[in-house]
Amino acid sequence: MKLRCLSLFAAALILGMPLAAQDWVGTFRLSGTVSDEEGNAIEGATVELYLGDPGRGPKPYVTKKNGRWAFLGLKTGVWTVKVEKEGMMPSEGQIQVTSTSPPLRIKLRAIPEEMLYNQRALEAKKQLEEGQAMAQAGDYTGARAKYQEALVNLPPEHHPAVLIAIASAYAEEGDAENRMKSLVEAQTLAPGDASVLLALARAQYDAGEIDTSIATLERVVESEPNNAMVLQVLSDMLVAQGRVDEARPYLDRLPEGTKLDPNALLNVGIDHYNAGEMDAALERFNEVVENYPELPTALYYRGLVHLGRGDNELAASDLKAFLAAEPDSPRADEAKEFLSYLDTGE
Numbered sequence: 577m578k579l580r581c582l583s584l585f586a587a588a589l590i591l592g593m594p595l596a597a598q599d600w601v602g603t604f605r606l607s608g609t610v611s612d613e614e615g616n617a618i619e620g621a622t623v624e625l626y627l628g629d630p631g632r633g634p635k636p637y638v639t640k641k642n643g644r645w646a647f648l649g650l651k652t653g654v655w656t657v658k659v660e661k662e663g664m665m666p667s668e669g670q671i672q673v674t675s676t677s678p679p680l681r682i683k684l685r686a687i688p689e690e691m692l693y694n695q696r697a698l699e700a701k702k703q704l705e706e707g708q709a710m711a712q713a714g715d716y717t718g719a720r721a722k723y724q725e726a727l728v729n730l731p732p733e734h735h736p737a738v739l740i741a742i743a744s745a746y747a748e749e750g751d752a753e754n755r756m757k758s759l760v761e762a763q764t765l766a767p768g769d770a771s772v773l774l775a776l777a778r779a780q781y782d783a784g785e786i787d788t789s790i791a792t793l794e795r796v797v798e799s800e801p802n803n804a805m806v807l808q809v810l811s812d813m814l815v816a817q818g819r820v821d822e823a824r825p826y827l828d829r830l831p832e833g834t835k836l837d838p839n840a841l842l843n844v845g846i847d848h849y850n851a852g853e854m855d856a857a858l859e860r861f862n863e864v865v866e867n868y869p870e871l872p873t874a875l876y877y878r879g880l881v882h883l884g885r886g887d888n889e890l891a892a893s894d895l896k897a898f899l900a901a902e903p904d905s906p907r908a909d910e911a912k913e914f915l916s917y918l919d920t921g922e
Contacts, residue, residue, distance in 0.1 A: 600627040600634075602651030604673050608680030610643045610659055617643030618684060621661040627653050663687055696729035703729070707741065716745040736762040740775045747779070755779055770796050774806060786817060797826065804830055812837040818844045820860070838868035845877060854881055865894075872901035876911060883914060892918050 610621040623645045626633035633655070637645045650673050657680065659667040664684040671677065687695070707722030723742045727735055739762035746755035759776045766772050773796045780789035793810040796803065807826045814823035815837060845860030858881045864874035879894030895911045902908065 600632055600651045600653075601649050602673075604650045604652055604675055604677065605646060605648045606650055606655065606657075606671070606673050606677050606680070607644070607646035608682060610639050610645065610661070610682050610684060612664075613683055613685055615683075617641065618661055618664070619643065621645075621659055621664075621684065624658040624660075625650075625655055626658075627651060627655050630656075657682070659684065700726040700729035700734075704738070704741075711741075711745060711748070716748045720745040732765060736766040736769055736772050739765075740772065743775060743779065747782070752779070752783055756783065768795075768799050770800050770803065770806070774809075777809075781813070786813070790814060790817070802829065812840055815840040815844060818847060820844060838864050838871045838874075841868075842871060842874055842877070845874070849877060849881060854885060857881055872898050873905070873907070875901070876905075876907050879911070879914070883918075888918050 606625065608623075610618045610623065612618055617639075619639055619641045621639045621643070622636050623639065624630075624633070624636040625647050627650075634647050634649075637647065639645050652673055652675075654670050655673050656668065656670050659682050661684055663686065665687055667682050667684055671680065703722045703726040707719040707726065710716075710722060711719035720742050723738050723745070727738055730738065739758045743755045743758035743762070746752075746758060756776075756779050759772065759779055762769075762772045763776055773792050777789045777792040777796070780786075780792060790810065790813055793806060793813065796806045797810060800806065807830050811823040811826045811830070814820070814826070820841070841860055841864050845857045845864065848854075848857035848860060858878065861874045861878035861881060864871055865878060868874070875894045875898035879891045879898065882888070882891035882894060892915060895915050898905070899908060899911050899915075905911075
């Protein structure tokens with residue numbers, strides 16, 4: 577009697593279950609093998625056995641290289657046998673366990689590629705949505721982790737878009753190096769993809785690589801000559817660098833009414849003015865005054881150019897117009913002083 581109690585206690589330790597919960601324990605065994613449809617043994621398949629409700633049975637068994645499994649100390653009854661292996665269709669069935677129960681030869685079928693693709697696509701969609709939600713909440717590290725998980729479930733042709741999202745998270749974290757690495761990887765996968773090149777151009781611009789950024793944008797225009805957004809960004813960037821003439825061919829492709837960035841044009845004019853290049857400065861200020869009346873600051877600077885060239889009447893006209901448009905401007909007092917100097921009766 578003592579030996580029987582000891583035996584049950586030892587079995588409880590081996591099976592890792594509380595003794596009180598082992599109402600399924602008996603004296604029978606059940607064994608078998610797991611293989612694929614060609615009869616090749618499957619390693620790493622999980623075999624779960626339970627009597628009635630899930631969990632009412634021994635600890636699940638994971639097959640070794642030979643695909644074999646076995647459970648000892650089972651109570652007679654109808655047991656459920658459930659077998660799972662990643663990438664394979666799961667198998668589930670029932671068997672009456674008795675003293676003469678034969679070994680089970682369970683064959684698993686590979687999940688059809690289409691079904692596997694759909695499963696992974698759904699999982700990737702969930703991961704991307706979770707990553708986006710994390711990014712919106714400011715958790716960029718968590719977002720990147722979700723995006724990385726999604727990469728595993730997506731075919732290579734979808735990787736560039738996810739790598740752009742990863743790069744965006746790095747950008748928010750201020751990690752310029754890894755941002756650039758992600759975008760370079762995306763470009764390697766999709767060399768001519770406009771969205772990848774545009775993201776790369778932005779990263780190059782933020783890194784101070786202005787000429788490289790412009791060259792990248794020009795590549796985008798080569799593949800998408802009518803991409804209005806890229807044409808506008810490229811035009812504005814060229815103007816900001818003082819390369820106005822280079823910007824015009826791109827500006828000409830934009831929808832009618834699209835204009836250059838007036839602030840960029842104004843800054844170019846100011847740079848010419850500070851460099852003493854009055855003719856070039858006047859050309860830029862004229863363009864802003866004529867096409868962008870909402871930026872009267874150009875009148876102030878054009879007035880200074882006229883003043884420096886001795887065209888006092890033109891200078892006074894521009895400075896008056898500037899004061900009328902922006903009487904509270906920080907430059908208003910200077911404009912008034914210049915007008916007083918011109919002795920125009922102010």
